[in-house]
Amino acid sequence: AQSVTQPDIHITVSEGASLELRCNYSYGATPYLFWYVQSPGQGLQLLLKYFSGDTLVQGIKGFEAEFKRSQSSFNLRKPSVHWSDAAEYFCAVAPGTYKYIFGTGTRLKVLA
Amino acid sequence: GAVVSQHPSRVICKSGTSVKIECRSLDFQATTMFWYRQFPKQSLMLMATSNEGSKATYEQGVEKDKFLINHASLTLSTLTVTSAHPEDSSFYICSASRPQTGQETQYFGPGTRLLVL
Numbered sequence: 001a002q003s004v005t006q007p008d009i010h011i012t013v014s015e016g017a018s019l020e021l022r023c024n025y026s027y028g029a030t031p032y033l034f035w036y037v038q039s040p041g042q043g044l045q046l047l048l049k050y051f052s053g054d055t056l057v058q059g060i061k062g063f064e065a066e067f068k069r070s071q072s073s074f075n076l077r078k079p080s081v082h083w084s085d086a087a088e089y090f091c092a093v094a095p096g097t098y099k100y101i102f103g104t105g106t107r108l109k110v111l112a
Numbered sequence: 113g114a115v116v117s118q119h120p121s122r123v124i125c126k127s128g129t130s131v132k133i134e135c136r137s138l139d140f141q142a143t144t145m146f147w148y149r150q151f152p153k154q155s156l157m158l159m160a161t162s163n164e165g166s167k168a169t170y171e172q173g174v175e176k177d178k179f180l181i182n183h184a185s186l187t188l189s190t191l192t193v194t195s196a197h198p199e200d201s202s203f204y205i206c207s208a209s210r211p212q213t214g215q216e217t218q219y220f221g222p223g224t225r226l227l228v229l
Contacts, residue, residue: 046219046220098161
């Protein structure tokens with residue numbers, strides 16, 4: 001069955017530190033891959049997406065993600081975290097259909 | 113841009129009443145809209161997929177008679193929670209897709225928080 005795993009439920013980093021959020025998927029082929037961010041009580045904002053081509057994808061707010069086919073991963077990174085980055089982050093895959101499969105989310109806390 | 117709005121943002125209703133939630137794509141025509149439900153501190157669960165002019169496709173376990181979806185135009189989809197009960201209290205989020213050369217990206221609305229008393 002298709003699935004998306006975000007192994008870290010909570011992550012805490014200090015402001016200015018680097019960040020990596022993990023995402024692994026289970027699917028026979030390469031799906032479309034997405035990262036979204038959700039602030040409390042808000043909808044989801046698209047950070048970046050991967051469809052094909054360059055496996056290192058640049059997104060908004062200084063985020064980037066790298067698709068690694070051999071590891072079935074699409075990890076999100078940011079070199080220097082800002083306090084405003086505190087939010088819930090969701091990885092999603094679209095396995096060739098219109099539907100998304102969401103991971104369970106990673107809640108990021110940023111220490112001043 | 114790709115802006116999706118939802119109305120209302122928050123609604124409180126009595127048990128047994130019906131509640132309608134609107135989802136609009138403001139600056140693009142959405143061939144497909146999706147309705148999700150999110151419980152506190154959990155991920156989004158797809159409820160149904162809605163295509164303009166046709167019946168919605170519901171996910172397994174979602175009662176189509178309870179959650180009525182209408183997609184009357186390329187910019188508007190509505191979700192009606194009929195005879196709402198406290199267990200229907202949740203955060204409902206819609207999204208709209210704008211197909212471009214087959215590459216689907218969903219743009220999400222801000223969500224509607226429903227509280228059924």
